[in-house]
Amino acid sequence: MSTYIRQSVQDLQAYTPGEQPQVEGLIKLNTNENPYPPSPAVARALREFAADSLRLYPDPVCRTLRERIAAVEGCAVEQVFVGNGSDEVLRLATRAFTQPGGAVAAVDPTYSLYPVLAAAEEVGYRTVPLPEGFGWIEPPAALDASLFFLANPNAPTGVFYPVETIRAFCRQFKGVVLVDEAYVAFSGGRDCLALAKDLPNVLVCRTLSKSFSLAGLRLGYAIGSAELIGAMYKLKDSYNVDRLAQALALAALGDVPWMQDNARRIVATRERVAAELVKRGFRVIPSGANFLFVEPPAGTAAADLFADLRIKNILVRYFPGERTGRYLRVSIGTDAQMDAFLAAL
Ligand SMILES: Cc1ncc(COP(=O)(O)O)c(C=O)c1O
Numbered sequence: 001m002s003t004y005i006r007q008s009v010q011d012l013q014a015y016t017p018g019e020q021p022q023v024e025g026l027i028k029l030n031t032n033e034n035p036y037p038p039s040p041a042v043a044r045a046l047r048e049f050a051a052d053s054l055r056l057y058p059d060p061v062c063r064t065l066r067e068r069i070a071a072v073e074g075c076a077v078e079q080v081f082v083g084n085g086s087d088e089v090l091r092l093a094t095r096a097f098t099q100p101g102g103a104v105a106a107v108d109p110t111y112s113l114y115p116v117l118a119a120a121e122e123v124g125y126r127t128v129p130l131p132e133g134f135g136w137i138e139p140p141a142a143l144d145a146s147l148f149f150l151a152n153p154n155a156p157t158g159v160f161y162p163v164e165t166i167r168a169f170c171r172q173f174k175g176v177v178l179v180d181e182a183y184v185a186f187s188g189g190r191d192c193l194a195l196a197k198d199l200p201n202v203l204v205c206r207t208l209s210k211s212f213s214l215a216g217l218r219l220g221y222a223i224g225s226a227e228l229i230g231a232m233y234k235l236k237d238s239y240n241v242d243r244l245a246q247a248l249a250l251a252a253l254g255d256v257p258w259m260q261d262n263a264r265r266i267v268a269t270r271e272r273v274a275a276e277l278v279k280r281g282f283r284v285i286p287s288g289a290n291f292l293f294v295e296p297p298a299g300t301a302a303a304d305l306f307a308d309l310r311i312k313n314i315l316v317r318y319f320p321g322e323r324t325g326r327y328l329r330v331s332i333g334t335d336a337q338m339d340a341f342l343a344a345l
Contacts, residue, residue: 008119008120008122009120011119012116012119012120013115013116013119014116015112015113015116016112017031018030018031018317019031019315021315023313025313026313026314026315027313027314027315027333027337027340027341028315028331028333029291029314029315029316029317029330029331029332029333029337029341030315030316030317030329030331031215031317031331032155032183032210032289032290032291032331033209033210033213033215033331034210034211034212034213034215034262034266034290035266035332035333035334035337036213036262036265036266036334037213038212038213038214038252038258039212039251039252039254039255039258039259040255040258041251041252041254041255041258042214042248042251042252042255044251045247045248045250045251046244046248049244049247049248053243054243054244056243057238057239058239058241058242058243058246059246060238060239060240061233062082062241062246063077064246064250065082065241065246065249065250065253066080066082066221068250068253068254069082069221069223069253072253072256073193073223074193074197075196075197075223076226078226078229078230079196079197079223079224079225079226079229080221080222080223080229081221081222081223081224081229081232081233081236082219082220082221082240082241082246082249083219083220083221083222083232083236083240083241084218084219084220084237084240084241084245085207085209085218085219085220086180086182086205086206086207086209086220086221086222087113087220088220088236088240089205089220089221089222089232090113090114090117090149090178090180090205091117091120092232092235092236093147093176093178093203093205093222093232094117094118094120094121094123094147095121095235096228096231096232096234096235097146097147097175097176097178097228097231098118098121098123098146098147099123099146100122100123101123102123102124102145102146103118103123103124103125103126103144103145103146104117104118104121104123104124104125104126104145104146104147104148104149105125105126105127105128105139105143105145105147105148105149106125106126106127106128106148106149106150106151107127107128107129107130107137107139107150107154108127108128108129108130108323109130109134109154109156109157109319109321109323109324110149110151110154110155111149111151111155111156111180111182112319114149124144124145126143126144126145128140128143129323130157130323133285134154134157134159134285134293135159136161136162136165138169139169139173141172143173145175146174146175146176147175147176147177147178148173148175148176148177148178149178149180150166150169150177150178150179150180151179151180151182151183152166152179152180152181152184152187152192153183153184153186153187153287153288153289155182155183155289155291156291156293156317156319156324156327156329157285157287157293158183158285158286158287158288158289158291158292158293159285159286159287159288160187160190160287160288160289162190163190163191163192163194163195166179166192166195167192167195167199170195170199170201170202171199173201175201176201176202176203176228177195177201177202177203178202178203178204178205178222179192179195179196179202179203179204179205180205181204181205181206182205182206182207182209182210183210183211183288183289183290183291184206184211184288185210185211185259185260185263186210186211186263186266186267186270186287186288186289186290187288187289188267188288190288191204192204193223196223196224196225197223200225200227200228201228202224203222203223203224203228203229204222204223204224205220205221205222206220206221206222206223207219207220207221208220208249208252208253210290211259211262211263211290212252212253212259213259213262214248214249214252217245217248217249218245219241219245219248219249263290266290266332269332269333269334269335269338270287270290270291270292270332272335272338273292273330273332273338273341273342274286274287274292276342277292277294277342280297280345281297281298282294282295282296282297283295285327290331290332291329291330291331291332292329292330292332293327293328293329294327294328294329294330295326295327296328302318302325302326302327302328303318303320303325305328305345306318306328309341309344309345312344314340314341314344316328316329316330316331316341317329317330317331
């Protein structure tokens with residue numbers, strides 16, 4: 001017990017990010033990073049970046065970057081919020097779209113940051129348990145929450161929910177639905193952007209961390225009605241996206257075909273590895289993301305396999321717990337990395 005620290009912070013179970021070990025030769029398949037480099041346009045922008053400009057604060061509202069995003073996504077600048085990674089967008093949404101004593105909801109399992117954000121905001125967290133196989137289940141109509149986090153494709157399962165299913169849910173949910181599309185570039189051109197444009201209660205959240213190979217940059221954005229976007233702008237830090245991030249993100253978003261090519265390669269590798277794992281007796285949850293959620297064959301505990309792979313310098317992700325503990329989440333690396341993974345199995 002500390003008298004210095006707010007009670008809810010004392011009680012908070014902090015989010016556990018995937019490990020980032022500095023181990024020579026480690027094959028890192030644990031945090032869904034992209035194995036391919038970002039567009040050469042990003043490297044060029046980095047070389048040309050004037051260090052002297054760092055004397056000055058960045059544009060507080062990321063005007064130029066938002067114009068680029070608006071052009072890429074086909075919406076108005078006022079419909080775009082830019083954040084320091086999509087994690088910041090999610091945090092601001094939790095604050096903006098809940099009342100004191102209110103609640104957030106999400107399916108279970110899903111991105112394990114969501115309950116942490118709810119607890120930090122001192123609001124409730126309601127879960128809708130997914131059925132076996134993690135397919136869609138209609139949340140109860142009377143769900144007592146004003147914000148629904150819906151990762152699509154979901155994490156850590158990789159399951160992609162059809163856009164029309166989500167549209168029907170958004171229409172009946174009385175609060176804000178934030179469709180977290182961190183992995184959408186790997187789901188074959190299907191996304192929920194139209195919902196954010198058509199419906200007043202829907203936000204779509206994207207990140208440059210996965211498909212644009214820029215996890216180290218920290219850049220995420222949300223698209224939705226000017227009303228919802230404006231609420232998040234009221235709450236953000238004055239200068240939430242630094243100058244370098246704005247410049248490099250602008251370069252990355254100027255070369256969408258580069259990102260799409262990488263995404264296609266990753267999807268091809270994912271399908272090859274999935275088929276190979278099925279041959280070897282794994283249960284593979286069909287994935288629309290840059291990772292696979294797999295259950296090892298009978299007789300092999302996921303936790304043991306995780307530990308054995310670790311000894312062989314291959315790092316995947318294991319989420320203990322009743323719903324997820326039988327599975328491993330394996331990020332898709334290069335073909336060579338995945339061959340090493342398969343060989344190690
Ligand atoms: C579903 C989901 N949303 C958001 C994020 C965070 O993305 P960012 O790096 O933009 O904060 C992750 C990262 O793992 C994720 O899995």
